[in-house]
Amino acid sequence: MNIRPVTTLHPNGERVRAALDGCGVTSPIVETLEPSPTAAAAAAQLDIDIGQVANSLVFDVDGDPILVMTSGAHRVNTRRLAQFLGANEVRRPDAVFVRTHTGQPIGGVAPVGHPAPLRTIVDTKLGDWPVVWAAGGHPHYVFATSFEELVRITNGVPFSVAED
Secondary structure (H helix, E strand, O other): OOEEEOOOOOHHHHHHHHHHHHOOOOOOOEEEOOOOOOHHHHHHHHOOOHHHEEEEEEEEEOOEEEEEEEEOOOOEOHHHHHHHHOOOOEEOOOHHHHHHHHOOOOOOOOOOOOOOOOEEEEEHHHHHOOOEEEEOOOOOEEEEEOHHHHHHHHOOEEEOOEOO
8 A cells, every 4th residue: 555644634634533533433544645636546556446435526416515425436427416316407516616615625525524514425336345445635635434434424325326
């Protein structure tokens, strides 16, 4: 694995750590040595299957933010997601929208630690793995978790978001 322990967390990481602690999650936040702009890059650094990367994707759903925790092995089917949510439009927002609603940059959005809780969908495909890795509030921070724990800590709704 191409990671190391973090001795001093960035403020975003501190907020995520506090939120994880509040949920009873003890898994440490660790730092990747290289940026992970894609699920493939993250998987390579963590020496895991790409499906174990829990991508945190923020969508603009009729003007409201929705966090989708999806497996790095596939893409979100936005038509399917819109139908499931009863929405007119689901689109990928710009970086300002993401940071406004999460307090975190694209590439480092964690499942928790946002200014206010986000409505969250957790891809059922993540349940195929006993351990998945999610971002920790900074592009170099990640932590190990599970599908069940992601659902619990985000108050998420399990749903298959994959392209057909």
